[in-house]
Amino acid sequence: MSHWIQIFDDAPLREIAKGTLLFRREDPVKSMYLVQSGSIALERSLADGAPLTLHIATTGAAVAEASLFAKTYHCDAVARSVTTVAVLPRSKFLFALGDRPDAALSLIETHAKEVQAQRMRTEILRLRRVADRLDAWIDLYGEPLKGKWITVADQIGVSPPALYRELARRRA
Structure with a gap:
């Protein structure tokens, strides 16, 4: 086709x-x-x-x-x-x-x-917490390649600093 x-x-x-x-x-x-x-x-x-x-x-x-x-x-x-x-x-x-x-x-x-x-x-954007938005996105797409987290921030409607704070919290 x-x-x-x-x-x-x-x-x-x-x-x-x-x-x-x-x-x-x-x-x-x-x-x-x-x-x-x-x-x-x-x-x-x-x-x-x-x-x-x-x-x-x-x-x-x-x-x-x-x-x-x-x-x-x-x-x-x-x-x-x-x-x-x-x-x-x-x-x-x-x-x-x-x-x-x-x-x-x-x-x-x-x-x-x-x-x-x-x-x-x-549906992801309807979630209030950054953690919930991130969990939903990762559930759908898996973890992004190195250096691509900034595009995730845009896709889930949060600032890059807010996303990086959440990622740091998860690593701690």
Whole structure:
């Protein structure tokens, strides 16, 4: 079965510097993006100006695929590191999905897994204590590789210092 990522095989690549916007909230949706390397955060600004991270697209993930059928983007897309994305016009991507039902089914399957992951994250974020959030995350994913704990802090919605205090408490 063909995978939807193959739709991007001949797509032009664009490099985005860390901290640079790929698109802004309310920009018209004209393209689909696939992260080739790096990461893109989908963010909305809170009333106090602080960013709320809705999703982080990493290598092999589409950026804001939920906007495929929207007129405008619902958030900002910010490069978290130097990032390379493949870029396809939305119309070309939609045509390819219509022409290749196996690719469309593959995209639906990928999206379903992402929805499950977001639901799990929501349940983790509902927990009040850092210890409980960490236990739930480790239960689902296991311990991260060395140097990756900071991404766990982001995923469970706590500051890195709060996570490191919890880890130190557990080692004691």
